[in-house]
Amino acid sequence: MEFETKYIAPEIKLSEYNGKLFKTEVMFEHHLLVWFISGETKIIQAHTTNxxxxxxxxLIPGNQLATVINYPKNGLPHKAVAMHLTPEKLKEYYSKYKAAVRARPLQKVYRFSKHPLLxxxxxxxxPYFDLGRNLPPDIANIKIEEAISILRSIDQSVDGLLANFEEPGKIDLSEFxxxxxMFNMPLDKFSYLTGRSLATFRRDFKKIYNTTPQKWLTEKRLQLAHYQIAQKxxxxxxxxxxxxxxNLSHFSFAFKKHFGYPPNAIPGQ
Structure with a gap:
């Protein structure tokens, strides 16, 4: 089996991937704490790649768009433990422990590589992933609370992220x-992250760009691809x-239709 996922609870999973490459476009609905066991992951966000x-x-902040590309490496599968820090679990935690920081959260990936406590x-x-129904009672809640406490002991600024429960507000659509x-996400995800209903998103988009979101997105992606190939x-x-x-075939077809030549035949290259 190329891909296998085991769960302790809906919030805690162990994933293993043995294929050549696995790529997905995601919106991290919840904050995600990841311990990487083997393989390699590239996470591409708006203006940064990790x-x-x-x-x-x-730790990846929630409500973030990203392209995630997973690879096996050195003969080992892509394997990681992931813990979803949901609003329900975080509210339960902060009802017992006062947040040290209330500042505006930093929308960044927090690195805690090889920290012994985490x-x-x-x-x-x-060991718990193979126990099935024989799990100790409430073990998932205990482990989530332990992880949050350790994160806060390492970097108190993480409270600004974890203790913030605001929904995305209406923001500048053009800037966003x-x-x-470049993120291939459904329009309802774009509308949610800009603080709009889908109908309002389409209406505001039309006012700004005088075209449909689908057409504009395709053209912007093709222009970026052309720049990367021709200039980089x-x-x-x-x-x-x-x-x-x-996929490559769809990209090549769209590229040739838009520019009049395939991506591997850019003039001057």
């Missing part, structure tokens, strides 16, 4: 789309994933 390998521990907490989960157009000397096979296309 690469994680074995031993890395990181690694010990997450590594201790491994210019930063996130990158190969089409490396570019199509990072610019929001599902």
């Amino acid at each position: 690469v994680f390998t074995a031993g890395d521990i990181f 690694e010990s907490c997450l590594a201790s989960l491994i 789309m210019e930063r996130h157009f 000397q990158r190969k089409p096979n490396d570019v199509y994933i990072e610019t929001g296309f599902e």
Whole structure:
């Protein structure tokens, strides 16, 4: 089996992938704490790209668009423990412990690589994944609370993120789309993250760009891909994933239709 996922609870999972490459476009609905056991992951966000390998521990803020590309490495599968820090669990935690920081949360990936306390907490989960119904009562809640406490002891600024329960408010649509157009997400995700209903999103988009979101997104992605190939000397096979296309054949077809030549035949190259 190429892909296997085991759960202790809906919030805690162990995933293992043995294929050549697995790519997905996601909106991290919840904050996600990840301990990377083996393989490699590239997480591409609006203006930053993070690469994680074995031993890395990181916290990804919720309500973030990202392209995630997972690879096996050094003959080992892509394998990681992931803990979803849901609003319900966080509200339960902060009802007992006062937040130290109430500042505006930093929308960044927090790195805690090879931190002994966090690694010990997450590594201790491994034996539980094979127990099935024989799990100790409430073990998931205990482990989630332990992980939050350790995160706060390492970096108190994380309270600004974890103790913030506001829904995304209405924001500048143009600025958001210019930063996130390369993410191949449903329009309802874009509308939610800009604080709009889908109907309002479409109406506001039309006022700004005088075209449909689908047409604008395709053209922006193709322009970015052209720049990456022509100016950065990158190969089409490396570019199509990072610019929001599902597969190389669809990318090549759309590229030739838009520019009049295939991506591997850009004039002057």
